[in-house]
Amino acid sequence: MxxxxxxxxxxxxxxxxxxxxxxxxxxxxxxxxxxxxxxxxxxxxxxxxxxxAGNRKHFELPLKQPGTAFQQKAWNYLSTIPYGETVSYKTEAIAIGSPRGSRAVGSANGKNKLVIVVPCHRVINENGELGGFAYDMDIKRHLLEMEKHYNKNI
Structure with missing residues (x-):
């Protein structure tokens, strides 16, 4: 449905x-x-x-998305990234036990079908550039700017 x-x-x-x-x-x-x-x-x-509206920082929904063991590790990590903050693909790769897996992490994040709720938009390039996103980069930019704005006003 x-x-x-x-x-x-x-x-x-x-x-x-x-x-x-x-x-x-x-x-x-x-x-x-x-x-x-x-x-x-x-x-x-x-x-x-x-x-x-800036009133919710964490989602409380029953979620299920099929994926490989690696994808599940990557997606589980995404939910640990604090609202309004970002990490690099390399940081995520190291955190899930694949220190050389930055590209694989990017690929897994790109297959995330629970966008926003499982916040793949919070992962950026190590140099601070936005990196990839399965949708328009303006959406990623807007989500990050919105979270930073509301995070300052907590």
Whole structure:
């Protein structure tokens, strides 16, 4: 089941399967359908709205996304990166036990289907440049700037 949220950075499609949020991705446009009645999707929409308003720093949703053991390690690490902060791909690679795996980490992060909720946008290049992102780089930039702004105002 899918629901949609028009966010400040674009349309977000949220998918729920068997009681879990399985996908939070950006899509080109919102379909002409109403969001279904679904408590988990409603909770996800509410938490995303709170995030964009600067009132939510952590998500409390049942999540499930299939991936390799390496991808799972990379994605689990993403959720430990504090709101409003960034780390490098190299830092993430070292933290998950693959010190030479910066590119593999970038690839795993690029396959993350729980964008924002599992914050792959908080990983940047070691030189401070934004690095990659599965969506428009302006979205990554906006999310990072928004988090830094709200983090200062806590």
């Amino acid at each position: 899918k629901a949609y949220l028009e966010s400040p950075v674009g349309v977000i499609e949220i998918e729920e399967n068997d009681g879990y949020i399985t996908s939070v991705i950006f899509v080109e446009k919102r379909p002409q359908q109403e969001n279904p009645e679904n408590a988990i999707l409603d909770k996800a929409i509410t938490q995303l709205q709170e995030y964009f």
